[in-house]
Amino acid sequence: MKAITFSLHTKQPLLATSFQGDPNSDVSYSYIPGSMIRGAIIGRYMKHHNLSELDLANEQVQRLFFDTKKIKYLNAYLLSQKKQRTLPILRSWFRDKETKLNENVQNIHAYDFSVERNEGKLETPKFVGEGFWTEEIDCIRYYKEKRRINIHNRRDRTKGRSTQTTGEGEIFRYDAIDAGQTFQAVILCEEIDIHLLELLHKSSDIWLGGSQSAGYGHTQITDIQTHENWNEVGSPKSRTEHDNFTITLLSDLILRDEMGQYAVIPPSSQQTSTPIQKALETALTRIIGQDIKLQVKESFASSTLIGGFNRKWGLPLPQIPALAAGSVFVFENIEITAEQIEELESVGLGERKIEGFGRIAVNLREKKEFKIALPETEQPQLATNSSRNIATKMVERLLKAKLEQKLREQLSPLEIKGNISNSQLSRLQLIARKALSTGDCNLVLTLINNLPANAKIQFERATINNKSFKEQLTTWLNHPEEWISNKHDLKVKISDIEMELKPEFAREYTLRLILAVTKKTIKGRK
Template sequence: MKAITFSLYTKQPLLATSFQGDPNSDVSYSHIPGSMIRGAIIRRYIKHHNLSEVDLESQEVQSLFFDSKQVKYLNAYLLSQKKKRTLPIVRSWFRDKDIELSEDIPNIPAYDFSVYRNEGEPETPKFVGEGFWTVESGCVKYYKEKRRINIHNRRDRTKGRSSQTTGEGEIFRYDAIDAGQTFQAVILCKEIDTNLLKLLQKSEDLWLGGSQSAGYGHTKIIDIQTHDNWNEVDSPENLTEHENFTITLLSDLILRDEWGQYAVIPPSPQQVSAPLTKILESELKRILEDDIQLKPKESFTSSTLIGGFNRQWGLPLPQVPALAAGSVFVFEHIEIAPEQIQQLEAQGLGERRIDGFGRIAVNLRNDESFKIALPDKPKSSSQPQIKNQLSRDIATQMLARLLEEKLEQKLKKELSYIDIKGTISNSQLSRLRLIARQALPSGNCDLVLALLNNLPSNASGQFERAKINNESFKEKLYTWLNNPDSWISNKQELTVKISDIESNLNHKLAKKYTLRLIMAVAKKAMKEK
């Protein structure tokens, strides 16, 4: 299959509204629909040719946007760390419900029930979960899109605020795809059209989805490539030797029965209904031009509702039930050639194939069990670097103040825990405060140590008999002065960062705040007396 691939980087949150959530919320799909990409390129075509609307009778317009035999706009799915296009999680994949992927458990065993189900393994099976997958370094990697939830209120467009008009002032929620993520889109072509390439290359900026005037939908087109032989899954030559004949949906599938009704849900999640089998048979016969008899074994499916919005009409599209991406249908083995598999996967099944619906994979995987893992954490920070020296100097000063603020909080917390008992004269405490204040500018703890080492016997006895949390005041002072950071707990919390500049607790700063702690303890002892 010839194809044009390109990546879409979300510079703003993206709202590709689905039919999830309650009436006061808009929940985005986890991917960017092919219909949305096609609509954006059509708008770019209209603007490029200074048209008010497209000429549907034009041969060029038909071949670019409306003929599913010439072109198909596939859904844009998440791009993996290895720059591979991911696919929706297969619904025949199960795990033990007591074991979940997390940072503490980065990989877990998974089982493909469409290949084989071993009784008792796992003991309590549960669907792996919504998301995307790809194979990296021989392991199935699990990816999940990042989302952002924003709260909005309905306002008067003219006044810019809510008024007493009916409906205004209502609170509603957007659950959108978050910014800073990359999705790969694919346009399948019978022949790669240079006009389509020029439309993609015209500008990096592409606006997609709803609420674009409210800070949503700005994406950037990057890494445009053409391919003479592109496959969405493995080469068909590797898929003919399989115990069963399985069809896995790589996108939502819209099917109609012989009476024109939408066919979606089998009688049970583990069975393939006779009407659905008949529809699939007729679709296969139409594409392969061969008499194929399917004998159903089981299925792993889910249903969804498909909708959308037509900007030309200014109206929502009719809601259509469909089989969800990742659904699996298992039939008894049939003889099918690699060329037929390639033809079947290239054309797809069902309706609205031009918008990326009906993408399938035949005999996708043949592993009974495998490991599924989270992607590796990125090694380098995605934060931009501060290159201007003046900006770096300002950022360094800001970090120093932030670090001192954290140390102030640590000092107050430590002081609240200190309980001073015993008799020690105010003159000795004042002398301790005075020496500590003199040592503070340079952070020279030796001045205070010299004081303690040269105390008269009477004064030294007072420091030894006074207790801080059942420990000699004098010994506590020695501990603080010889190990200035010994009183600071959870030192990892004292790391502050702005962009690529980082600041941590150093020995000089620890000495400074140890001297301040000694001054504060002496003052507290005098007040309590």
């Protein structure tokens, strides 16, 4: 479809209230809703034409603001460093529970269970987390909106302070999108309308969201562009040949069941037919020209509540349950062309499509394993040798702190079983401590390989990890890195000083593991 894109830069915190948090707080969405953008442009239109209210029968008003077939106001999502519109994180993306992106961990491995549910690679799978993403050559770039929390108290508007009136003086909180962030908005249209462009160009300053008189909502419009053929997720030509037919929600989806009630039932093998399955089958039958029945394989879904505020009436809108953006639904594969994919994606599904709801992508992802990385930041360069030395020591300590955590995780389930005497374990401890001072694992290997007959029998008959204790010790000492899981997480960087797992660190913590497990066994016998 043809489209108008423009950037929205927040000059003040922005409050696009959602139904999160407790009753005494207003928590903003992580994006700028399409309904809010449409409302602001309607306000400009009315001011430009000196109208007190819209004439809904007017053809131009219908075309610009209310005809779903001719125009759609999409949600404004965060703009990436490379000036791309991001998309909500997919619910089918999982990481290991122990790995998490932060200042010290700039990238992690993730798995798309909608492509292949390979839970064997993850000990404790966990959803990657809320946020936004764009695809780059070597990774998925993860973005998260910045937020600002302000505390307010109710007061009398005239007196400027709280009075004895019921409710005044109460404390409440605003959790808003912070200032200084840029989002990209999109208006899909049948034809590029000159009147719409004039409204956008009229002023770069626009006010969005709630509490505009209290220092919220000032936003700047920049980079207005028109596109003759715009697609939300790129060309569909590369998405026709897939193992499955996969639908990804790029925005929240509002559907009703057969009884006319709002429904958020994800399709599954237990459900004979669900609202989203029926909506897809109806749309595909119309587009492809033959009766289509979808066979469900898997769903990765979440639900949310949709609300809002009607400025004309000064009242909140009814709460509506919806399937959340990022939900992924996997069906048995069907034959579909690029043109049919494009038509399905451009029309969307469900209700309130004009406000950006019901945006979908077909066969969006095909990589089952990938790297997720934080946005690149310009690190300050360390100018002096002294500062570089300090940074090197800090990096080493941070890396060793991670290894310490790995050691505790590994030690927790370990237990030496069998009749091995405390004296033999103490002897092993003594040699391991000596080896620890030099980092020479061969000292312990020499002990194990030259045990007296009685001691050798004890080491061989004792078990750990369902292996002979002697065999496990030999494996650890010959391959010190083997017991360390998720080695790719053991990387620390400060400025241009970077450090990852070194062989000497692996040997040191292997010897410490041996010391810890023997100490644990001796202590457990007392």
